[in-house]
Amino acid sequence: MDRVGVMLLMKYLSAAYRSFVIDESEVDSIVGVWQDILQDIPNDTAMQAVRRLCRENTSFAPTPGEIYQACMDRGTKLTVYQIQQQEQQQRMLELQEYHETEEVGPMPERVRQKLNALYKKTRVTQDEH
Incomplete structure (x- = not known):
């Protein structure tokens, strides 16, 4: 999801939920976080998920994590690269949390077993050159 898409999404949420207000001084940082969380999601897919979530929850605006999960739960087609990228991000978060x-x-x-398995997956053998 790009910056323009995130801004449109937030405008939609502020119209749907009057309590969804972002302070002007925080807009850039909040949009940056939302964009980072939703970076693998196409704009139209995210908007469809937000519409669905707005219909289901009338009290509170969905968080970017809830939007992301709604997109994943709907069977959004991801490329192999995007799936690998998500797996890598998850492994890095696990390692960061450990530290x-x-x-x-x-x-x-x-942890040693996980790292060894990761290295085996990413190691290039002579046959793959």
């Missing part, structure tokens, strides 16, 4: 929440010491065996 933020755990006392860093010797690598646990479960």
Whole structure:
């Protein structure tokens, strides 16, 4: 989703939910976060998901995560590259969470196994040149 699409989405939400208001000083940072979260979603797909979510929830505007999930739950066709990118982002978030929440010491065996599996997937063999 591009910046213009995010802005249109937010205007739609502010019209649908009178409580959905963004302070002018925060617009750039909020649009940036929404754009980052929804970057793999086509504009029209996101708008369709927002319309659906607005019909289902009359109290609160959907978050960008809820919009993303609604797009994924509807079976949006993603390219192989987009799926791999999402998997890579998930692995990086897991690793970041580990470093933020755990006392860093010797690598646990479960993490070592995940890293080894990741390296095996991304390693180029002689046959693939």
